[in-house]
Amino acid sequence: MLSGSPLENDPxxxxxxxxxxxxxxxLELAKKELKENDFRMQEMNKMANERVQEMTKVNHQxxxxxSFVENMTKSIKKKTLI
Numbered sequence: 001m002l003s004g005s006p007l008e009n010d011p012x013x014x015x016x017x018x019x020x021x022x023x024x025x026x027l028e029l030a031k032k033e034l035k036e037n038d039f040r041m042q043e044m045n046k047m048a049n050e051r052v053q054e055m056t057k058v059n060h061q062x063x064x065x066x067s068f069v070e071n072m073t074k075s076i077k078k079k080t081l082i
Contacts, residue, residue, distance in 0.1 A: 008014070
């Protein structure tokens with residue numbers, strides 16, 4: 001008489017096979033979640049970088065305006081002293 005597969009005859013092997021299948025499913029789900037998280041983090045990083053660039057631009061513009069006001073003030077002081 002031919003015996004069935006080892007999984008059919010050995011409950012320990014059958015349990016291990018089931019655990020392996022479940023572990024692979026869990027790993028696949030974790031991999032998918034990590035990819036989704038990576039995408040979200042990249043989007044957040046992109047938005048943060050854009051915001052930093054905007055703030056840097058505003059900062060530079062303010063520095064230019066301050067320099068302009070300083071130069072005007074110096075010019076006015078020179079004219080009033082002459």
